[in-house]
Amino acid sequence: CRLQIVDSRLENLQKRIKMEAIMSVFIFMVVMQCEAANNANLLKKMIGSINISPKRKASPSKATNVNSHYTSNQTVLKQNNLILIMFDDLRPELSIYGRTHMVTPNFERLAKRSVVFDYAFAQVAVCNPSRDSLLTGLRPDTVGTYNFQHSFRPHLTFPTQLARSGYNTAGIGKIFHWDGSDKDIWNYYQWDNDWYKYQFRENNYMNSTAMPDNITSETSFRDHQFAERAVHTLEKLILEPKYFFLGVGFKLPHLALHVPYQYYQIYKDKSRYWKLSKKEMRYPSTSPEVSYRCCAEHQFRFMKDDGAMKYNRSVLLGDMNTAFTQEIHDELMMSYCAAITFADKQVGKLLDVMDRHNLWQNTTVVL
Numbered sequence: 001c002r003l004q005i006v007d008s009r010l011e012n013l014q015k016r017i018k019m020e021a022i023m024s025v026f027i028f029m030v031v032m033q034c035e036a037a038n039n040a041n042l043l044k045k046m047i048g049s050i051n052i053s054p055k056r057k058a059s060p061s062k063a064t065n066v067n068s069h070y071t072s073n074q075t076v077l078k079q080n081n082l083i084l085i086m087f088d089d090l091r092p093e094l095s096i097y098g099r100t101h102m103v104t105p106n107f108e109r110l111a112k113r114s115v116v117f118d119y120a121f122a123q124v125a126v127c128n129p130s131r132d133s134l135l136t137g138l139r140p141d142t143v144g145t146y147n148f149q150h151s152f153r154p155h156l157t158f159p160t161q162l163a164r165s166g167y168n169t170a171g172i173g174k175i176f177h178w179d180g181s182d183k184d185i186w187n188y189y190q191w192d193n194d195w196y197k198y199q200f201r202e203n204n205y206m207n208s209t210a211m212p213d214n215i216t217s218e219t220s221f222r223d224h225q226f227a228e229r230a231v232h233t234l235e236k237l238i239l240e241p242k243y244f245f246l247g248v249g250f251k252l253p254h255l256a257l258h259v260p261y262q263y264y265q266i267y268k269d270k271s272r273y274w275k276l277s278k279k280e281m282r283y284p285s286t287s288p289e290v291s292y293r294c295c296a297e298h299q300f301r302f303m304k305d306d307g308a309m310k311y312n313r314s315v316l317l318g319d320m321n322t323a324f325t326q327e328i329h330d331e332l333m334m335s336y337c338a339a340i341t342f343a344d345k346q347v348g349k350l351l352d353v354m355d356r357h358n359l360w361q362n363t364t365v366v367l
Contacts, residue, residue, distance in 0.1 A: 168242045174249035212261040257332065300314060
């Protein structure tokens with residue numbers, strides 16, 4: 001029995017290492033493709049001949065056809081602009097992953113002209129460690145980040161590498177935790193609109209853990225404002241002589257699930273699409289305790305009148321051995337799906353700029 005358990009654990013460990021290696025290699029290749037000119041010889045040996053000079057990019061209207069960069073005997077990677085779109089706690093609850101109930105036309109729009117990764121895994125089920133791992137290309141064990149209060153420093157992130165390699169770098173919204181307008185990362189522009197303060201204020205008037213809002217205007221939500229500012233910044237970046245990196249980080253679908261009411265209405269009667277078994281409603285028994293970190297709230301506050309009224313029922317949270325109830329799951333999923341559809345609309349604004357200026361030939365979008 002002991003040997004069987006050890007074999008099982010080794011197999012699971014091997015799977016985890018393979019998954020994490022995929023993510024690390026992906027980030028490594030993004031950084032390496034945009035490395036500085038003084039490493040050109042090394043890069044050519046590793047991944048072929050690459051144009052890495054930070055000279056003026058081709059005009060969007062005169063962008064070279066990507067097919068012209070491929071020959072019969074050699075693959076040449078073309079230097080591009082880069083747009084990174086980040087969503088906090090977004091899982092594959094998308095129509096492109098077979099979730100037919102999801103209304104996500106702009107995710108579909110991007111997917112039709114993209115490579116969709118079927119095996120993409122979060123390193124840690126907490127936002128800050130996960131983003132630190134993504135931005136550094138390192139495992140959380142290496143970065144040493146497992147919660148909210150630790151920083152990725154002193155490790156190098158790929159936005160910093162791009163800035164050092166001659167790119168204009170701009171960050172809108174929630175990309176890093178706590179770091180703000182660091183010129184070593186964002187040498188062109190940075191704007192997060194005090195999203196931490198906004199999040200704290202938001203929690204103060206939330207009537208329930210998941211709250212559809214029929215009063216606050218859509219334009220007052222931070223993600224709407226991030227998208228609008230990102231569009232404005234992108235319009236300026238494409239006029240500059242240098243290649244650019246634009247990072248756009250959105251808050252939703254991270255808790256608190258405060259969403260415009262009209263998006264909640266789309267999913268109000270769709271609970272049949274996310275029914276789970278009793279076993280699935282529990283935290284996986286094989287997961288180590290260190291991987292469990294319950295949401296920032298210590299209680300779940302049930303909706304009253306679809307979030308319009310202050311809650312009058314709640315349950316305590318924090319025990320990884322306690323299963324969620326169907327009611328909790330339904331309230332979370334209705335608002336979670338609503339948040340994703342609201343987020344989808346913001347993605348569409350960026351894709352509109354890509355279409356309007358014909359940027360697809362010289363700009364890579366990573367979501």
